Structures are given as structure tokens and as C-alpha cells.
Amino acid sequence: MNGSAVTARRLGLINCHDCHLLVEAHQVAIHPRCPRCGAHLHARKPNSLARTWALVWAAIILIVPANVLPITITSALGTKQADTIMSGVIYFMQTGSWEIAAVIFIASVFVPFAKLLILVFLLLSVRCRTAWRPKDRTTLYRLTELVGRWSMVDIYVVTILVALVKLGAVATIEAGPATVFFASVVVLTMFAAESFDPRLVWDVIEEDA
Numbered sequence: 001m002n003g004s005a006v007t008a009r010r011l012g013l014i015n016c017h018d019c020h021l022l023v024e025a026h027q028v029a030i031h032p033r034c035p036r037c038g039a040h041l042h043a044r045k046p047n048s049l050a051r052t053w054a055l056v057w058a059a060i061i062l063i064v065p066a067n068v069l070p071i072t073i074t075s076a077l078g079t080k081q082a083d084t085i086m087s088g089v090i091y092f093m094q095t096g097s098w099e100i101a102a103v104i105f106i107a108s109v110f111v112p113f114a115k116l117l118i119l120v121f122l123l124l125s126v127r128c129r130t131a132w133r134p135k136d137r138t139t140l141y142r143l144t145e146l147v148g149r150w151s152m153v154d155i156y157v158v159t160i161l162v163a164l165v166k167l168g169a170v171a172t173i174e175a176g177p178a179t180v181f182f183a184s185v186v187v188l189t190m191f192a193a194e195s196f197d198p199r200l201v202w203d204v205i206e207e208d209a
């Protein structure tokens with residue numbers, strides 16, 4: 001690591017998570033709150049690894065019903081058709097709507113799985129105390145935060161589809177039970193990414209150096 005670089009923790013300082021004021025660590029033992037904004041002070045996000053693991057596991061469990069149960073139920077002329085996320089993607093591909101198929105696939109299959117895989121990889125890398133490409137791992141972390149904002153796109157797609165089909169009198173479309181699970185996966189992975197402290201990636205390297 002760069003010898004001239006210094007961290008707040010190394011200088012015996014604690015960085016407030018909310019207002020970024022630097023507080024001397026020995027003061028924190030007496031006053032556990034930030035003197036400027038009143039937030040709880042801790043050198044790193046508390047129980048970051050355990051919290052992130054718990055949220056990631058919950059998301060991994062819920063991603064199963066999100067993909068296996070129907071996300072939309074379409075009724076047209078007396079027949080009902082339940083579609084899962086993947087069968088929806090295949091349906092749009094077969095009917096030539098490549099753009100919609102791509103949006104649904106990227107937003108609801110690729111992004112959630114990629115995000116969970118990245119988080120599991122980051123968690124394992126910190127647990128194994130690896131010194132492997134910390135910069136790239138930090139970029140991966142930034143990626144999970146970046147895509148997190150777009151994860152709700154799929155729910156919007158379903159809502160728009162419902163609205164579009166409701167306009168036509170012949171067919172009706174309803175959101176299926178998978179939507180609840182899907183939304184839970186999105187929220188859980190957002191919280192998981194939020195509870196992971198990317199500084200842990202660098203901490204283990206510095207501690208082992």
C-alpha cells in the first residue's frame with residue numbers, strides 16, 4: 001500500500017458517517033455521539049459483515065420464488081396465463097419485442113443475480129483476508145450501488161404493462177405473487193450493499209501488512 005497514505009483510523013480518528021467530521025477516538029469512549037451532528041460514531045459500519053451476510057442470504061432465498069412464481073397473470077377471452085419473469089422474457093422475444101425482452105432480462109434477471117454474486121464475492125474476499133486487487137473490488141462495490149438505483153425498473157415495467165393492457169378491454173393483466181418477492185429481493189440487496197463497509201477490503205490488507 002502507498003506509504004504516504006494515511007487513514008483516519010490509523011491517526012486514532014473516527015469519521016462520522018453522516019457529517020464526516022473527524023473525532024478523536026478516545027473522545028468517543030466518553031461521548032459515543034458526533035459532537036457536530038449527533039450521529040452514533042463508529043470507526044466502521046457496525047457488524048458490517050454479519051448484517052450484509054444476513055441480508056444477502058435473505059435475498060438469495062427470496063430470489064427463488066421471485067423467479068419461479070408468476071410475475072404477471074394475463075386473462076384474455078376466458079383463458080388465463082401466468083408468466084414468470086423468464087417466460088415473460090421468452091414471450092416478448094417470440095413476439096419480436098426485443099427491447100422489452102432485453103429490459104426485463106437485464107433489470108430482473110441479470111442485475112439482481114449479478115449484484116448478489118458481487119456482494120457474496122466481496123464478503124468472501126474480506127473473510128479470506130485476500131490482498132487480491134482491492135481497487136477492482138472497490139469498483140465492483142461501486143457498481144452494486146450504481147445499479148441499485150435501477151433495480152426497481154422491473155417493477156415499473158410490470159406496472160406499465162398492467163396499465164397498457166388495462167387500456168385494452170379484451171385482455172386484463174394482474175401482478176402475480178412473484179412481484180412481492182421480487183420487490184423484497186430488490187430492497188434487501190439495496191440494504192445489503194448499504195450495510196457493507198468497503199473500507200474492510202483495505203483494512204484487512206493494511207492489518208496483514
Ligand SMILES: [Zn+2]
Pocket residue numbers: 016017018019020021034035036037038039
Ligand atoms: Zn456527525
